[in-house]
Amino acid sequence: MTTMPSYSPRRCAQDILACLAKHHNDMAAAAPQVTQHIQSLLHHPSLLDLGVPRSSAHTQDSVWLYYDPEFFILISHPGKDVAVPAHNHGTWEAIGLYHGALRYSRYQRRDDGAKPGYADLTIVEERVMRPPEVSILPAPPNDIHGFTGLTDDTYILALSTGAYSPLRHYYNPVEKSYTARPQYQWNAARSK
Numbered sequence: 001m002t003t004m005p006s007y008s009p010r011r012c013a014q015d016i017l018a019c020l021a022k023h024h025n026d027m028a029a030a031a032p033q034v035t036q037h038i039q040s041l042l043h044h045p046s047l048l049d050l051g052v053p054r055s056s057a058h059t060q061d062s063v064w065l066y067y068d069p070e071f072f073i074l075i076s077h078p079g080k081d082v083a084v085p086a087h088n089h090g091t092w093e094a095i096g097l098y099h100g101a102l103r104y105s106r107y108q109r110r111d112d113g114a115k116p117g118y119a120d121l122t123i124v125e126e127r128v129m130r131p132p133e134v135s136i137l138p139a140p141p142n143d144i145h146g147f148t149g150l151t152d153d154t155y156i157l158a159l160s161t162g163a164y165s166p167l168r169h170y171y172n173p174v175e176k177s178y179t180a181r182p183q184y185q186w187n188a189a190r191s192k
Ligand SMILES: [Fe+2]
Pocket: 058, 087, 088, 089, 145
């Protein structure tokens, strides 16, 4: 009989949901404790052996580790040297590095979002993430990041509310513009 490590995806989900409830769903206030819970799960020795396949907007080999309609934990593999452009999510999202290395950029908007197709972004975080580092995207309008896997064995954990926007914005920070695309279109176009 296989013995499950004590800190499971379900335990992580329960701890994070309790933490968010304690902080009235204020992710900024909950972030230090949420980060600790995610890092506990990142020490799990065999997350890649768990999970149920899912469709991914930007990565490969993506599986659910925990899912309910209001919260999920997934793990996925960003292709090595595949640059995923800056994009939004429609909700907050926490990212943790399980294996490998990830070039990661997080952005904030300087404009008020009133002009369609226009976005003035500034980088607020730019680094190479390694296990067990965590980064948390806040709720919209600053739910924007881009990343590139740097090794063949890079795997990232992502946790969010289950409310990813079906229509995503893809930004060109230099031109201060964005285009909207259905959330699976970018990955589908890349694999053709
Ligand atoms: Fe993303």
